[in-house]
Amino acid sequence: MTDFAATEVLAAADVRTWVDEVAAKTKPASVRYLTGSDAEYQELVDVMLEAGTIVPVPKRPGSYLARSTKDDVARMEDRTFICSEQEIDAGPTNNWRDPAEMRETLDELFEGAMARRTMYVIPFSMGVVGGPISQLGVEITDSPYVAASMMYMTRVTDEVHTAIESGDFWVKALHSIGVPLAEGEADVAWPSNPNRYITQFPETREIISFGSAYGGNALLAKKCFALRIASAMARDEGWMAEHMLILRMRHESGRTLHITGAFPSACGKTNLAMLQSSMPEWTIETIGDDIAWLRPGKDGRLYAINPEYGFFGVAPGTSVKTNSVAMEMMERDTIFTNVALTEDGDVWWEGMTKEVPENLTNWLGEPHDPSGDAPAAHPNARFTVRAMQCPSIAPDYDDPAGVPIDAIIFGGRRPSLVPLVMQSRSWQHGVFVGSTVSSQQTAAAEGPVGQIRRDPFAMLPFAGYNMGDYFAHWLRMGESLGDKAPKIFNVNWFRRDEEGGFPWPGFSENARVLDWVAKRVSGEVTGVETPIGILPAADELNLDGLEIDRDVLDELISCDVEGWRDEMLGVSEFYEIFGQRLPGELGRELTDVKRRLKEA
Numbered sequence: 001m002t003d004f005a006a007t008e009v010l011a012a013a014d015v016r017t018w019v020d021e022v023a024a025k026t027k028p029a030s031v032r033y034l035t036g037s038d039a040e041y042q043e044l045v046d047v048m049l050e051a052g053t054i055v056p057v058p059k060r061p062g063s064y065l066a067r068s069t070k071d072d073v074a075r076m077e078d079r080t081f082i083c084s085e086q087e088i089d090a091g092p093t094n095n096w097r098d099p100a101e102m103r104e105t106l107d108e109l110f111e112g113a114m115a116r117r118t119m120y121v122i123p124f125s126m127g128v129v130g131g132p133i134s135q136l137g138v139e140i141t142d143s144p145y146v147a148a149s150m151m152y153m154t155r156v157t158d159e160v161h162t163a164i165e166s167g168d169f170w171v172k173a174l175h176s177i178g179v180p181l182a183e184g185e186a187d188v189a190w191p192s193n194p195n196r197y198i199t200q201f202p203e204t205r206e207i208i209s210f211g212s213a214y215g216g217n218a219l220l221a222k223k224c225f226a227l228r229i230a231s232a233m234a235r236d237e238g239w240m241a242e243h244m245l246i247l248r249m250r251h252e253s254g255r256t257l258h259i260t261g262a263f264p265s266a267c268g269k270t271n272l273a274m275l276q277s278s279m280p281e282w283t284i285e286t287i288g289d290d291i292a293w294l295r296p297g298k299d300g301r302l303y304a305i306n307p308e309y310g311f312f313g314v315a316p317g318t319s320v321k322t323n324s325v326a327m328e329m330m331e332r333d334t335i336f337t338n339v340a341l342t343e344d345g346d347v348w349w350e351g352m353t354k355e356v357p358e359n360l361t362n363w364l365g366e367p368h369d370p371s372g373d374a375p376a377a378h379p380n381a382r383f384t385v386r387a388m389q390c391p392s393i394a395p396d397y398d399d400p401a402g403v404p405i406d407a408i409i410f411g412g413r414r415p416s417l418v419p420l421v422m423q424s425r426s427w428q429h430g431v432f433v434g435s436t437v438s439s440q441q442t443a444a445a446e447g448p449v450g451q452i453r454r455d456p457f458a459m460l461p462f463a464g465y466n467m468g469d470y471f472a473h474w475l476r477m478g479e480s481l482g483d484k485a486p487k488i489f490n491v492n493w494f495r496r497d498e499e500g501g502f503p504w505p506g507f508s509e510n511a512r513v514l515d516w517v518a519k520r521v522s523g524e525v526t527g528v529e530t531p532i533g534i535l536p537a538a539d540e541l542n543l544d545g546l547e548i549d550r551d552v553l554d555e556l557i558s559c560d561v562e563g564w565r566d567e568m569l570g571v572s573e574f575y576e577i578f579g580q581r582l583p584g585e586l587g588r589e590l591t592d593v594k595r596r597l598k599e600a
C-alpha cells in the first residue's frame with residue numbers, strides 16, 4: 001500500500017488528487033513529498049550510493065559521479081512528441097502523436113510502472129516563487145537521480161503548494177524510468193526502459209515522460225516545460241520562452257548591457273555566459289546559460305529572467321584555459337554524469353588537460369584504453385551544479401523582474417561561410433536570420449554528429465508548436481516592442497581552417513565580438529553594409545594583444561557572395577516545409593537578401 005507517512009508536507013489539494021491518481025496507477029512502494037531541504041538531498045544521495053547509481057568523487061567535497069547505461073546518454077529527438085489536437089499545430093519540425101492515442105499508450109506503460117520504487121513528488125518554481133515572469137510545476141518521478149538533479153536545477157520548495165492552493169497555475173510533469181521491480185528482484189545502477197516517450201501536451205500544458213533518466217528527457221522542468229510547454233504558453237500570452245543564455249557586460253566606465261544568446265545544444269551558451277573577458281575594460285556577469293523567459297516590461301523594453309536555479313553543462317572541452325569559472329564552480333557539490341574517473345579520485349574528460357592521466361576509469365566504469373579511439377568521458381558528459389556556486393553569477397540573477405535586453409545573438413557551428421559576427425538590418429531581418437540558423441549536430445542529442453542542419457532560433461528540438469507560427473510570434477513581438485526592441489546579431493566561433501583547426505581562438509577572446517556588439521548598440525561604430533547584413537570593418541574590432549593574421553581575420557568578417565547565394569537556395573528549400581504557415585514577411589526578407597546578393 002501507498003505510504004504517505006513519510007511526509008509532513010501539506011500538499012495543495014489539486015496536487016494530492018493528482019498524486020493519488022498516479023500512485024494508484026503506478027503502484028509505488030511509497031510516496032515521498034520533497035520540500036527542498038538539504039536533509040532530503042542527502043537522503044537521495046544515500047539512496048543512490050546504496051543502489052550504485054552514483055559513486056563519490058573524493059577530490060571534490062559533496063560531489064558524485066553517475067554512470068548511465070550506454071543507450072541513455074542524450075536527448076532522444078525521435079522519441080519526443082508534441083501531442084496537439086491538430087497535427088498542423090505541432091508543425092513540420094516536430095514529431096506529432098494524437099493526444100488521445102498517446103495517452104492510451106502511456107496509460108498502459110505507466111500501469112504498475114513504479115512497483116517497489118519510491119515515487120518522489122517535487123514541487124518546483126521556475127524563477128522565484130511569485131515573480132511576474134515565474135511559473136510553477138510539480139514533477140512526479142521514480143528516479144532519485146532525477147529528483148536530486150531537480151533540486152539543483154530548479155527552486156524546489158513547498159511554497160509552491162501554498163501558491164497552487166491560492167489558485168496559481170501549475171504544470172503537471174510526470175516521469176517514470178519504466179522499470180518496475182518484481183518481489184525480491186535486485187535493482188541495477190541506472191535503471192531505464194528502452195521503450196521511450198518524451199511527450200508534451202501543449203493545449204493542456206502537461207508533460208509525460210517514460211523510459212529515460214537522462215537530463216533533457218527526464219528533468220521535465222527544463223526542455224519539456226521551460227521550452228516546449230512554455231513556448232506554447234508564451235505564444236498565447238505575449239511573451240517568449242527561448243533556448244538562450246543571459247549575460248551582463250559591465251564596462252569599467254560603469255556602462256552595462258544585457259545580452260541573450262541562442263545557440264544550438266553544445267554550441268557555446270554556457271561558455272559565453274561565463275566568459276572571462278580578454279579585454280580588461282569588460283567584465284561579464286552570468287545570469288543564465290540555457291533558458292530565458294522574456295516579457296515586455298512597463299517601460300516597453302524586453303526583460304529576461306533565467307527560470308532555472310542551476311546549470312546542466314557540457315563537461316568535455318571545459319578546462320582552466322577555456323572556462324576557469326566553470327572549473328571553479330565544480331570544485332564541490334556537483335553531480336557529474338558520464339565523465340571519467342582518475343586513479344586518485346578526481347573526474348576527468350577530454351579537453352580538461354592536455355595530458356591524458358594514466359589509469360583512467362572511463363564513463364562506462366571500465367579501464368580506459370588511451371591508445372584506442374573511444375573517449376574516456378562520453379562526448380555529452382555533463383555536470384549539474386547550483387547557479388549560486390558560479391563565481392561569475394550576477395548578484396541579482398534571481399531578481400524576479402529580470403534584466404532589460406539590449407541585444408540578441410544567434411549562432412551555431414558552421415565550419416565555413418558564416419562570418420564571425422554580423423548584425424541584422426532590422427528586427428524583421430533578425431527574425432529571418434534566426435529562422436535560418438543552422439549548425440553541425442552535436443552529441444547533446446542522439447543522431448549523426450557533425451552533420452549540418454537547420455536549427456531555427458536554436459529551438460528545432462524545443463518549439464512546442466508549429467515553427468511557422470513561432471516565426472510569426474517573433475515578428476509580432478518585434479512589432480509591439482518597436483524601437484525598444486533589442487538589436488539582433490549572428491555569430492560563429494566555429495569556422496575551420498584547412499588543417500581543421502579553429503582560426504578564431506574563441507572563449508575569452510569572444511569578448512572582442514561582444515565589444516563590437518556593444519559599440520553597435522551605442523552607435524559608436526557603423527560597420528559595413530553587405531547583402532547579408534552589417535559586418536564589422538576590420539578596424540572596428542579591438543584586437544589589442546591578439547595574435548591573428550590579418551588575412552585570416554579578413555576572411556572571418558567578409559561576405560562570400562557566391563557561397564551565400566548557394567546558402568539562400570538551401571533556405572528557400574527549408575522554408576517550403578512551412579507551407580501556408582510561413583509568415584509572408586520572411587518570404588520577403590529572403591527575396592530581398594537574394595536580390596542584394598544578385599546585385600553584389
Ligand code: GTP
Pocket residue numbers: 263264265266267268269270271272289290312313314315316317318322444493494502505506507510
Ligand atoms: P547545451 O547545454 O547543450 O545547450 O550547450 P551550450 O550551448 O551551453 O554549450 P557549451 O557552452 O557547453 O559548449 C559546448 C562545447 O563547445 C564545449 O565543448 C565547449 O568547450 C565548446 N565551445 C564553447 N565556446 C567555444 C568557442 O568559443 N570556441 C570553440 N572552439 N569551442 C567552444
Ligand code: SPV
Pocket residue numbers: 074075214215216217222223264265266290312444445
Ligand atoms: C541541450 O541539449 O540543449 C541541453 C541539455 O541543454 S538537455 O537538458 O539534456 O536538453
Ligand code: MN
Pocket residue numbers: 243264265266290
Ligand atoms: Mn540546451
